[in-house]
Amino acid sequence: MATLDIQIAPQRASAAGVDLDPSRLEFGKTFAPDWFVSEYRKGHWQNSRVEPLHNISLHPAAIVFHYGQSIFEGMKAYRWANGKAALFRPMENARRFMRSAERMAMPPVAPEFFVEAVKALVRADIEWIPREPGSLYIRPTMMGTETAIGVHASSEFLFFVLVLPSGAYFKETGSSSAGTVTVYVAEMTSRAAAGGTGDVKASANYAISLRTIEQGKKQGCSQVLFLDANGRREVEELGGMNVFFVEKDTLYTPPLDGTILPGITRDSVITVARDLGMTVEETPVRIDEAAEKIQSGRMTEVFACGTAAVVVGIRELVFESGRRLTIGDGAAGEVTRKLNSELQGIQFGRIPDQYGWIDLL
Numbered sequence: 001m002a003t004l005d006i007q008i009a010p011q012r013a014s015a016a017g018v019d020l021d022p023s024r025l026e027f028g029k030t031f032a033p034d035w036f037v038s039e040y041r042k043g044h045w046q047n048s049r050v051e052p053l054h055n056i057s058l059h060p061a062a063i064v065f066h067y068g069q070s071i072f073e074g075m076k077a078y079r080w081a082n083g084k085a086a087l088f089r090p091m092e093n094a095r096r097f098m099r100s101a102e103r104m105a106m107p108p109v110a111p112e113f114f115v116e117a118v119k120a121l122v123r124a125d126i127e128w129i130p131r132e133p134g135s136l137y138i139r140p141t142m143m144g145t146e147t148a149i150g151v152h153a154s155s156e157f158l159f160f161v162l163v164l165p166s167g168a169y170f171k172e173t174g175s176s177s178a179g180t181v182t183v184y185v186a187e188m189t190s191r192a193a194a195g196g197t198g199d200v201k202a203s204a205n206y207a208i209s210l211r212t213i214e215q216g217k218k219q220g221c222s223q224v225l226f227l228d229a230n231g232r233r234e235v236e237e238l239g240g241m242n243v244f245f246v247e248k249d250t251l252y253t254p255p256l257d258g259t260i261l262p263g264i265t266r267d268s269v270i271t272v273a274r275d276l277g278m279t280v281e282e283t284p285v286r287i288d289e290a291a292e293k294i295q296s297g298r299m300t301e302v303f304a305c306g307t308a309a310v311v312v313g314i315r316e317l318v319f320e321s322g323r324r325l326t327i328g329d330g331a332a333g334e335v336t337r338k339l340n341s342e343l344q345g346i347q348f349g350r351i352p353d354q355y356g357w358i359d360l361l
């Protein structure tokens, strides 16, 4: 199915003289000089290589442009103070990519091949990993490239990986674990329904969230909280992060019922929180009940989590009706900060990894 035979182009662009100061790197805008790419033709992945990143040429009738046959992943490489470089749970991204491919009628990429591709590229561009609190954001992607009009699964695909030296995901929080964001509650639109693609990383999921994200931005919000498609009473997740609610020592988060993405950070938060003695319940969270508890002060923290920003506090919910609800005192709470520093501690090698999550390069 896949070959581990990856050709590495000899020429390397040096990072010497390039400004990789995390405080000046805007997320998603700076690309390291190389990419990994492999082509699926006649039932096989072939021509796998790491080479200088370049534009690609596709026929305007490529399947991806019309029918959106595209999936992706998001992961990071971290530079440790002792000079080592680490990936965080890369096999989990590889397995999720397999599930996304299967759901979107795309060919499998063997998890070992996926991780090898990522490692080959990160090793090639290792100088481009910024120092803490920055990281190298990794974007594996697959898309259908067959030239044909007519709704059907592509017979040809590109699997590629991009790497981006990155600073903070949210401009307003910077790299501080005490930063918080404002979130827009989507009361009129949903992003996923039972039987759909909410539990995989299909590009289509993001396309349908864009209009609501733009509406949220106009209200000063950097993320959108989506509710269930069947009545919009229960919380699902944010446009690019999972969500937790904190009441005393208990964390509540929506269950993996097929309409939300099984976040790798979500899973890590649950594990770490339980080991720190907290109770975590994966249970439906009703937005009206959560709002009532926030208002009365019983629910003191709400936080979002995902690879890009790790764990970030939510200071305010802004409803489409115009209602604004401040959470706690508007600052990142104790639980939020503790979980953020535990996870980042493991990722940056400051806290021993007792879970086998770190994969050194």
Ligand SMILES: Cc1ncc(COP(=O)(O)O)c(C=O)c1O
Pocket (backbone or CB within 6 Å): 074, 237, 238, 239, 240, 241, 242, 261, 262, 263, 264, 265, 266, 305, 306, 307, 308
């Ligand atoms: C919709 C959505 N939910 C949750 C997450 C968080 O997932 P992870 O922790 O694996 O980055 C992401 C980011 O990938 C996402 O796009």
